[in-house]
Amino acid sequence: MQENYNFICSPQLRPVLNNLYLSKKSIIKSVELNIQEKRESIKIFDIGCSHGYNSNIQLNFFISIIRDEMKCNKLIEIIHADQEKNDFTKLFLHINNDLQSYLKKWDNIYYYSRGSSFMNQLVPDSSMDIIISFCTLHWGDENEPSLKNIRYKELKNGGSFISNLCAGKTDEQLQITEDCYRGAKDIFREMANEKILSHQEVYDMTLPLIFFRKSIIDRVLENMNEGFKRQAEKYVFLDWNQESREATTSKNNAIKYFVDSTLGYQGGYIKKEIKGDEKTVNKIYNQFYNRFIHKLESNPNFNISFDIIFLVLKKD
Ligand SMILES: C[S@@+](CC[C@H](N)C(=O)[O-])C[C@H]1O[C@@H](n2cnc3c(N)ncnc32)[C@H](O)[C@@H]1O
Structure with missing residues (x-):
């Protein structure tokens, strides 16, 4: 990460x-x-x-x-x-x-x-x-x-x-890309439904991109x-995929590279909205990170x- x-x-x-x-x-x-x-x-x-x-x-x-x-x-x-x-x-x-x-x-x-x-x-x-x-x-x-x-x-x-x-x-191309980003917020909503964090914390996060x-x-x-x-x-x-080819060798690496790059600047903002001590924040964030990667890996349409x-x- x-x-x-x-x-x-x-x-x-x-x-x-x-x-x-x-x-x-x-x-x-x-x-x-x-x-x-x-x-x-x-x-x-x-x-x-x-x-x-x-x-x-x-x-x-x-x-x-x-x-x-x-x-x-x-x-x-x-x-x-x-x-x-x-x-x-x-x-x-x-x-x-x-x-x-x-x-x-x-x-x-x-x-x-x-x-x-x-x-x-x-x-x-x-x-x-x-x-x-x-x-x-x-x-x-x-x-x-x-x-x-x-x-x-x-x-x-x-x-x-x-x-x-x-x-x-084209709307179609944008839709696919936006869906990948939107997936991040969906995961946090899921986690809020599971009472891992509150819906307000999720609402305050700076995600997704438009x-x-x-x-x-x-x-x-x-x-x-x-x-x-x-x-x-x-x-x-x-x-x-092409841009990250130098750093990646497979679809899954491209996904990890995408997630790391996006969260490289957004991760800090997300963490600031999660309430709790450092250990709690990191635990919730890590859970989100793993779910985000998993969600994109299981998306056959992944394409940024x-x-x-x-x-x-x-x-x-
Ligand atoms: C992908 S980074 C771009 C960094 C750098 N300029 C580059 O060329 O790679 C996008 C940056 O825009 C910032 N940003 C997003 N919304 C903003 C806003 N409303 N006001 C100021 N900065 C914003 C983010 O915090 C992030 O640091």
């Missing part, structure tokens, strides 16, 4: 890394404007940082454009945000100690963190040069992906907003024209795949 997202997040990273190049022009323009306007620092806002491993790699890409290609040694301030229940200690340990951390690679960089939902405005109006958010925004409101207004306010003029999120092209249908994303993008200008938009397909939209938007 893996409870650190940093050790099991490569399938989420690859579709980001493969497409970051799409944001390069936009980043350069945002930074050039920052330099031209003699702003005090370059501010980068990372929404949905989790425990930091993927964020650090993604940020290294952006910082390398600024430092190595643009030869700009200006002060860079990075704000990492996630839900208040996120284990920020894991993020701090990673950023402070990892040899590949942006802090170790470059000078004149400071970071801060913010624990609150991205459904809220998290930083002052017009304060950020670059906002990034990967594999996160599909957790938004069911009717309206929280792509637009809040992030628009937070960005400075000329700022770039780079994100990717799950956006299903994925936006393509029609919703299209509507949001269509309405975006007044503010954001779309610099790049690309749909990529992520087949979980996502259509992911990669977006580069610029505030004009």
